[in-house]
């Protein structure tokens with residue numbers, strides 16, 4: 564008997580929704596598939612989730628100004644990021660515990676990113692170890708995200724292992740002296756399902772009343788880190804160093820003066836301090852302060868190829884996507900992540916063509932403007 568034959572036949576069978584056509588389609592399907600606690604950990608943000616919403620809303624306040632009658636018959640969105648060639652300027656952001664979305668977790672993501680021709684950034688608190696991830700993707704396709712622990716020996720060991728395993732860039736996350744307060748995780752007493760651990764550290768999370776991840780980070784991660792520690796981080800390896808989580812011109816300038824090799828403009832996907840400026844709105848001041856001395860990346864709210872185009876026009880070298888990858892993973896593992904990346908590449912390709920750009924080098928600041936409706940939005 565077909566599965567539909569066992570159902571009530573009071574109405575016509577629900578139409579086949581077809582394959583997901585966009586990142587929002589993937590999110591909708593992931594929401595239906597994942598246990599609520601896990602979906603809320605992935606999708607949620609800090610506090611009232613204003614910054615989470617604002618990361619998206621802010622993209623809509625930057626309008627595109629396509630140039631017409633340009634020969635765009637031959638196009639190529641390939642570029643390089645910190646020297647790594649990528650087939651298009653979208654990288655995979657570090658997100659923790661990907662095995663909650665799919666049993667293959669970070670291993671599937673690494674394969675999908677490599678086959679799509681881009682870079683995956685692996686989280687310190689991944690649910691697959693960096694050595695196992697390294698076996699899935701060639702060098703040049705993976706970077707390592709670092710959290711500085713109170714135990715500096717452990718921190719140094721993480722960096723040494725990442726370098727030995729062939730991760731090409733160190734991405735130091737600097738927006739997380741403490742984990743942001745995420746009400747959904749507190750209410751859900753978020754902790755890891757059985758069988759999932761912090762694989763790089765061979766640890767599980769503590770048993771506590773509220774969010775186990777908040778408690779873990781407060782205990783183990785070092786909230787006393789300052790600019791003075793950057794020099795120490797640099798001594799741990801020969802890897803290029805990128806700071807992730809900068810939203811201010813003064814911090815950006817100071818980071819460049821301190822010798823970092825790149826910056827990620829990011830508010831951690833709205834998961835840290837609610838009320839923080841949207842990532843895309845912080846981008847122009849950071850780009851101006853950096854003045855071309857290092858590459859500037861952006862993450863937070865990128866869901867469409869046209870968002871990537873806006874970020875490039877505002878001066879980003881590339882963007883990273885966090886949740887879209889988790890939705891792809893939840894829906895179809897490696898193939899789902901690959902499809903999400905392919906959808907973003909196809910959307911960017913069409914957006915570039917219609918905007919009159921054959922290559923990312925032709926995307927300039929004149930392609931975007933603040934929306935004429937921006938004032939309306941602010942007055943509300």
Ligand SMILES: Cc1cc2nc3c(=O)[nH]c(=O)nc-3n(C[C@H](O)[C@H](O)[C@H](O)COP(=O)(O)O)c2cc1C
Pocket residue numbers: 604605606618656657658659686687688708736807829830831832833834862863864865883884885886887
């Ligand atoms: C579930 C989840 C886990 C994350 N874990 C980390 C992490 O371990 N390290 C880190 O630097 N950023 C982490 N982030 C932040 C992402 O790297 C990135 O800044 C953010 O997801 C970008 O926003 P987007 O999800 O709207 O694309 C996490 C984000 C999510 C959604």
